[in-house]
Amino acid sequence: MTTLLQDIRYALRSFRKAPGFTITALLTVALGVGANTAIFSVVNGVLLRPLPLGDPERVVLVGHDYKSINLKAGVSGAGFKFYQAQNRVFEKAAAFTGWEANLARDGEPERLVGQRVTSEYFAALGIAPVAGRGFTAEEEQLGNEKVLVLSEGLWARDFGRDRSVIGKSLVVNGESHLVVGVMPNGFQFGTDPIAIWKPLAFTPDQVDPNCWGCEWMAMVARLKPGVTIDAAQKDLDRLAADVRQNQLSNRDSDWGLYTKAATEQVVGNVRPALLVLMGAVGFVLLIACANLANLLLARATARQREIAVRTAMGASRLRLARQLLTESVLLSVIGGAGGLLLAYVAVRGLVASNPVNLPRMDAVGVDGTVLLFTSAITVLLGLVFGLAPAIQAARPALQGMLKDGVRSTHGGAGLRATLVVSEVALALVLLIGAGLMMKSFRKWVSVDPGFNSEQVLTFGISLPNAKYPEGAQQTAFFERVRQELAALPGVVAVGGNASLPMTNNNWTRSFRVEGYQPPPKANGPWGDFRTVTPGYFAAMGIPVKEGREFDASDAAGGRMVAIVDEVLAKKYWPGQSALGKRVGYGGGETPRWLEVVGVVGHVMQNSPKDDEHTQLYQPVAQAPFTGLGFAVKTRGEPLALVPAVRKLVLAVDPQQPIYDVRAMEERFSGSSSQPRFLSLLLGLFAAVAATLAAVGIYGVMSYTVAQQTRELGIRMALGAETGNVLRLVLNRGLILAGVGIALGVGGALGLGKVMSTQLFQTKAADPVVFGVVSIGLVGVALLATLIPARRAMRVDPIVALRSE
DSSP states (O other): OHHHHHHHHHHHHHHHHOHHHHHHHHHHHHHHHHHHHHHHHHHIIIIISOOSSSSGGGEEEEEEEEGGGTEEEOBOHHHHHHHHHHOSSEEEEEEEEEEEEEEOOSSSOEEEEEEEEOTTHHHHHTOOOSEEOOOOSGGGSTTSOOEEEEEHHHHHHHHTTOGGGTTOEEEETTEEEEEEEEEOSSOOSSSSOOOEEEEOOOOGGGGOGGGTTOOOBEEEEEEOTTOOHHHHHHHHHHHHHHHHHTTOSSOOSOOEEEEEEHHHHHHTTTHHHHHHHHHHHHHHHHHHHHHHHHHHHHHHHHTHHHHHHHHHTTOOHHHHHHHHHHHHHHHHHHHHHHHHHHHHHHHHHHHHHOTTOOTTGGGOSOOHHHHHHHHHHHHHHHHHHHHHHHHHHTSOOHHHHHSTTOOOSOSSHHHHHHHHHHHHHHHHHHHHHHHHHHHHHHHHHHSOOSSOOTTEEEEEEEOOTTTOOSHHHHHHHHHHHHHHHHTSTTEEEEEEETTOTTSOOOOEEEOEETTOOOOTTOOOOEEEEEEEOTTHHHHHTOOEEEEOOOOTTSOTTSOOEEEEEHHHHHHHSTTSOOTTOEEEEOSSSSOEEEEEEEEEOOOOOSOGGGOOSEEEEEETTTSOOSEEEEEEEESSOGGGGHHHHHHHHHHHOTTOOOEEEEEHHHHHHHHTHHHHHHHHHHHHHHHHHHHHHHHHHHHHHHHHHHHTHHHHHHHHHTTOOHHHHHHHHHHHHHHHHHHHHHHHHHHHHHHHHHHGGGOSSOOTTOHHHHHHHHHHHHHHHHHHHHHHHHHHHTOOHHHHHHHO
């Protein structure tokens, strides 16, 4: 320990004597370690930590799989009951669906995100209540379902964790409900935290076998001990075959069942993007390591005379190597501490902003696992990349180095050149990855969404069934709100839609086209159904291509009508007018036929990647919904209208809140948040990598020029022109860059394949991106080489030879 402390004190003194080297090395390490720690913190919290469930690997989601149209759906009430009773692999099984709960408060009512669940839901998840109990089978029956379970967050916020809330009543959706339990925070399927649960009690219609395809619920199950997901899938395949063989379903189609791990359901969509980022920051760390090794090699070479003197005085090679390794590890540790501080700030910013709406961000932080990760890479960085310089410097040529005026002309030049080639190759891979993402993002945002998002305010209203049980009541409420909103100053147009664009709220179902016979066992046609009010297309700026919008004449009990998008019209009635044609839905020989009265432009519902279904619209009066999203086109700033809108809705019904209030431009921008964020971070990492590679090339070439001063002096004394010297140095730098680029192309092709799922309308081996990035990196290498090359041009042969 005494010797180690001496080595540390000596290292600190040597760092003070070389501030340029020390600052450069520390910044290099801090940058590499900080970026890796920040991204690893997110990966650890989102992907690596197990879900806060009991034995989470046994929890799975189950649903219907329509492979021919690449659609995964939920289950119907009849389907759930059948799968729950007939399976051989589930210990517990439950169904759940979203629930919009309006909680009556002393002041303004509040809309809560909730779920309706069957009685085994919490047991299937392996969750125990923190107070009270869960639901019983009796509460799953109609008439007994007026009970609630609260989330721990709602319990703490509104009731101060007072256990006496158990047994009290709350008014939700206009009805009194008894609180029976509190569940812990931290588990959910989706990004919105669940605040409240209610039993899911099926009506006779919801478990009608004739509505097997009414897939409005999700199903979750807990596997029996020892049962794998593959075994569960085989059992589900058996159940699906049984349904088809015994005609328990009214669908003659090629469908099946799928099972998916709960973890995959929660984080599967973001896993590829996070792994790409983790790989990118890993490349940045490797480049930083190569730069650190280069700095240590240069420093060791400059200290050869000092090391030779120490060797002559009796220092062993092991003692010298240990001293140099101590310096390397100490540099790494100090730089790693700085990197940890940078990561802490970055992680706090990411958690606070959550720019891409990542799931499980509450689990992200700099915890013990992250500290262990940072400590490991910091110490390994110092040991591994300080080893080569230590070995190199611990083998001095004593006789030559102790002679006055003699310099080393090699000093690890080959190893340094190899490190620079590696830096260039890694930088090229990152730059091409960033280039591919940027091109993909540009194509993503250039897609026409089919509507005008400027100056449009959006919000939701969800009516409680208890207060508005009839479709006519619901329609009357929404029509009154629409008309009063249209009368507000500054409002241009108002309309409502049960599934506003950019809300991740889709209702996809099969339909019929009169006169069109789909192929045998084909799943289709399929389309996205929308229920809208008059004025909706005007409010959203959706063009009417043919016919008209809905109006007051499209009332309940009147002629059933529909509006279709231009994609559907061109597909089923090519070269014809769609007006007067009929589409329908429903089973049996007498479907519910709708007459087409208009054709509108196609609308991007969520993102360009999932924009593949045709679209059909019905008037809200003929297809009532309890919940609508409103779009209000304004002349000025849309959010300035929010107080007036909230006051207006409360005037219509004092217990009716509005929720999810946002400008449509914000929603539209959010649809591209993940590719934007990925492009931004990859671009940032690539810029850092290119900078570090340029520093590496500059360092090697500067070192080379300094070591070859005598050679350059002799060349110029023998008549070499400055242009020849310039070309000599530039050629060496460009050769290093060229070799690195050639090696990096292969890695870039591999990265492109890994990133292919994140790219939109962009090839993984895009020749333009590869070409532009390669030329750009050559330019960076040229600039990094130019400074030492110009220094070489100014070498005075007389001074150079005299100094030697």
